[in-house]
Amino acid sequence: MIIIKPKTEFVVTVEAELTPELAEKDLEEIKKFKVYYGKDVVELGELFEITKEGDDRKLVLEGDFSRVKWIGCRMTGGEIIVRGSVGANCGAYMAGGRIIIEGDADDWLGAEMKDGEIIVKGNAANLVGCAYYGDATGMSGGKIIIEGNAGNYIGEKMAGGEIEIKGNAGDFIGTEMKGGTIIIHGSCGFVGGDMKGGEIKIGGEFELLPTFVRKDDAWVGDVNVKGEGVIRRIVG
Amino acid sequence: MHHALHIKNGIVIDPKNGVKAEKMDIFVKDGKIVEESEIKGEDVKVIDASNKLVVAGGVDMHAHIAGSKINTGRTMRPEEMRVVRNIANKFRAAVGRVLLTSPAIGYEYAKMGYTSSFEAAQPPIGALHTHEELDAIPMIDKAALPVFGNWHFTFKYVEAKDIEKLKTFIAWALERTKGFGVKVVNPGGVEAWMYGGNVTSLDDQVPGFNVTPREIITSLIKATEELKLNHSVHLHCNRLGVPGNYETTVETIKLAKGFSNDARQVLHVTHVQFNAYAGDSWRNAASGAEEIAKTVNSMDNVTIDMGQPIFGHATAMTGDAPFQFTLHRLTGSRWSNKDSEVEGGAGIVPIVYLPKNPVHALQWAIGLELGLLVDSDKVVLTTDYPNGGPFTEYPYVMAMLMSRKMREGELANVSPYVQKATNLPAIDTEKTLEEVIHMTRSLPARVLGLPQKGHLGIGADADIAIYNLNPLEVDTSNDFEKVYKAFKTAEYTIKSGRILVKNGELVDEYWGTTYWVDATGKVDLEAIKPDLEDYFKYYSVELQNYGVEERWLRRPERIVV
Numbered sequence: 001m002i003i004i005k006p007k008t009e010f011v012v013t014v015e016a017e018l019t020p021e022l023a024e025k026d027l028e029e030i031k032k033f034k035v036y037y038g039k040d041v042v043e044l045g046e047l048f049e050i051t052k053e054g055d056d057r058k059l060v061l062e063g064d065f066s067r068v069k070w071i072g073c074r075m076t077g078g079e080i081i082v083r084g085s086v087g088a089n090c091g092a093y094m095a096g097g098r099i100i101i102e103g104d105a106d107d108w109l110g111a112e113m114k115d116g117e118i119i120v121k122g123n124a125a126n127l128v129g130c131a132y133y134g135d136a137t138g139m140s141g142g143k144i145i146i147e148g149n150a151g152n153y154i155g156e157k158m159a160g161g162e163i164e165i166k167g168n169a170g171d172f173i174g175t176e177m178k179g180g181t182i183i184i185h186g187s188c189g190f191v192g193g194d195m196k197g198g199e200i201k202i203g204g205e206f207e208l209l210p211t212f213v214r215k216d217d218a219w220v221g222d223v224n225v226k227g228e229g230v231i232r233r234i235v236g
Numbered sequence: 237m238h239h240a241l242h243i244k245n246g247i248v249i250d251p252k253n254g255v256k257a258e259k260m261d262i263f264v265k266d267g268k269i270v271e272e273s274e275i276k277g278e279d280v281k282v283i284d285a286s287n288k289l290v291v292a293g294g295v296d297m298h299a300h301i302a303g304s305k306i307n308t309g310r311t312m313r314p315e316e317m318r319v320v321r322n323i324a325n326k327f328r329a330a331v332g333r334v335l336l337t338s339p340a341i342g343y344e345y346a347k348m349g350y351t352s353s354f355e356a357a358q359p360p361i362g363a364l365h366t367h368e369e370l371d372a373i374p375m376i377d378k379a380a381l382p383v384f385g386n387w388h389f390t391f392k393y394v395e396a397k398d399i400e401k402l403k404t405f406i407a408w409a410l411e412r413t414k415g416f417g418v419k420v421v422n423p424g425g426v427e428a429w430m431y432g433g434n435v436t437s438l439d440d441q442v443p444g445f446n447v448t449p450r451e452i453i454t455s456l457i458k459a460t461e462e463l464k465l466n467h468s469v470h471l472h473c474n475r476l477g478v479p480g481n482y483e484t485t486v487e488t489i490k491l492a493k494g495f496s497n498d499a500r501q502v503l504h505v506t507h508v509q510f511n512a513y514a515g516d517s518w519r520n521a522a523s524g525a526e527e528i529a530k531t532v533n534s535m536d537n538v539t540i541d542m543g544q545p546i547f548g549h550a551t552a553m554t555g556d557a558p559f560q561f562t563l564h565r566l567t568g569s570r571w572s573n574k575d576s577e578v579e580g581g582a583g584i585v586p587i588v589y590l591p592k593n594p595v596h597a598l599q600w601a602i603g604l605e606l607g608l609l610v611d612s613d614k615v616v617l618t619t620d621y622p623n624g625g626p627f628t629e630y631p632y633v634m635a636m637l638m639s640r641k642m643r644e645g646e647l648a649n650v651s652p653y654v655q656k657a658t659n660l661p662a663i664d665t666e667k668t669l670e671e672v673i674h675m676t677r678s679l680p681a682r683v684l685g686l687p688q689k690g691h692l693g694i695g696a697d698a699d700i701a702i703y704n705l706n707p708l709e710v711d712t713s714n715d716f717e718k719v720y721k722a723f724k725t726a727e728y729t730i731k732s733g734r735i736l737v738k739n740g741e742l743v744d745e746y747w748g749t750t751y752w753v754d755a756t757g758k759v760d761l762e763a764i765k766p767d768l769e770d771y772f773k774y775y776s777v778e779l780q781n782y783g784v785e786e787r788w789l790r791r792p793e794r795i796v797v
Contacts, residue, residue: 039324134315 001058005049010067011036020078022059058198115142195229203234240278246285251674252691257633257707257737264698267732289708294350297680299621302369304362305553337370343431346375349726355380359576363413371790377748382413385420386580391445394455402459407755412783414752417467423452423554434558466685482524485511507543507620509603523658529609541616544603546625594653601658610669631723635716637667642716702728
């Protein structure tokens, strides 16, 4: 396990593809791990205080990481605990393991993730589990749980896995969704535009597009794309 | 900085000057190649090129590197921008997978030993944008070919059979757009697209005008030859991308009969691979390369370029708007349509060439067939960047043309459909190193009409590439991996006497020349003034605001004909 603390408040964003595998290396090697600070390539040790306790695949990020991007990007296993908020693209392309964020998460949380688990104790911003612009498929597996609220664009082009939001969410939920499940316990805005497959369950209020057809206890669509996506209310 | 260079002991291949792998020294002063005596007493930098190949810098005569099409491609393909090639520091930030940013285009050409590239389709009304982008490409010399084949003025003068006014119009348009030559894209077809259609043969009538593609092409050849422009008509044929189109291509090539020019061809037919399909649907499509090669080889006034597809990502972008819509319907991929008022149009569609896809494998094989079957003095190596794929894979095409063994290896990995639909597996031709150097340097320079490019003779521009390959020892048939690797990154790229690349790394930045051709001295511009004034009532810009002033360009060079 390694514990990482920012040495200063960052003037520009840091891009640090920190994964739990890093904890298996020895301390000197960890300190030399290359990250971007703005446009400059610097060593992890220059920006962060690092302490190592044992070899298990676990990162503990202490403090404010809200300007640190790409944490847990492409991780395949192990665990990351963020004791604070985290920057954009956290858990992007993730294929395994677990990320726990005790504060808030910025945009692109779990974008294009394939497997693993992300838990956010606070709120998440926009574009949770989405496809990056121009790509065909968003989140395809694994699970994202957000205890608070989330912003706009949740699960765009999602093909598998599950996103659960305990609070409210914004507009454009499951746009162009192909598979998987989105659960929103609170309320949200527009849902399921150009949805082809998968399921969206909502506890509170939401805006339904006119391109969904009532079928039993659910709505099916989007008929514009001959979709068979399902939107239903959470009962009880 | 040194004013003079002495490239010592290199093995030189210089097809234009008949130098076939000879050990010799090259001397450079003030950006030109000079005699040894000229550099005496100068501050000379000596480059040891022992056992290395020394050739002229590569000349790409057909690529889409600037203008509204590639920029729309970049906008609609954000996923292309995730490959970081250079972080801003001494050099500019450069990104892109196949669709590169402007700085990346210059850097990647330079790393490969290429020193010139021509934007092959400039929408005239987008000339300023095109030149702004060309000005943002470092390292290389460049120019742009405006499109004439669907411009209402062209139709009008062809309809009236008024070659004098057509010539005047061409001269006016080249001056206004700071263009280099006459590009023609699907003549008449893009106008038909304005009504949702296309033309299907050389003799279809263009909607709204009493002209046919045949008349447009022959009139433009006649006008270009009478003006004696550096470059001939540069033609993207009708019926591109349609099975059975090779017959139209053969017929089109024959239109050059009866025209002649001592210095160069009178018709250059571009990215012929996309116009070389037999059959009547994609289910039974086959190669028409052999018939086309026979026709080109039998004529001494026509050249072509390959338009070789490279497996992987590409973006189809042409001024052939109806074809782009067909491609979009065929692949279901994203599509963008561009309209350039009464001048023509364009379209953009992302594409991935997959080796196991029978159609893609067929296209790949046809490109190579053309490269192998057409005389090396008549076929230029291109990928029609980014339509067929990245220009950075030219070394792959070079190595493939030189090695049957490499082709056999690649054939084993592609769809077996090519075995029955093409003759590629049976072709045992192996181009020589000298031929491939000609196809990438001296030939495109001649085709473009640039006597100072593509060779290492005295007085030529000192655009030089040095590769880690000894032509006296290398066995191009068997050492194809070595050949590919060597051409992929130059040991040295020298542009106008300046060392820009060393051991494949950028070391210096340089801003090249933008060439444009001025033929206004041969015509009376007053003759078309009433017509221009009449048309510009309906243009979105005023006549006096139309075009690009020379002083707006970074490093323009006017070529007066």
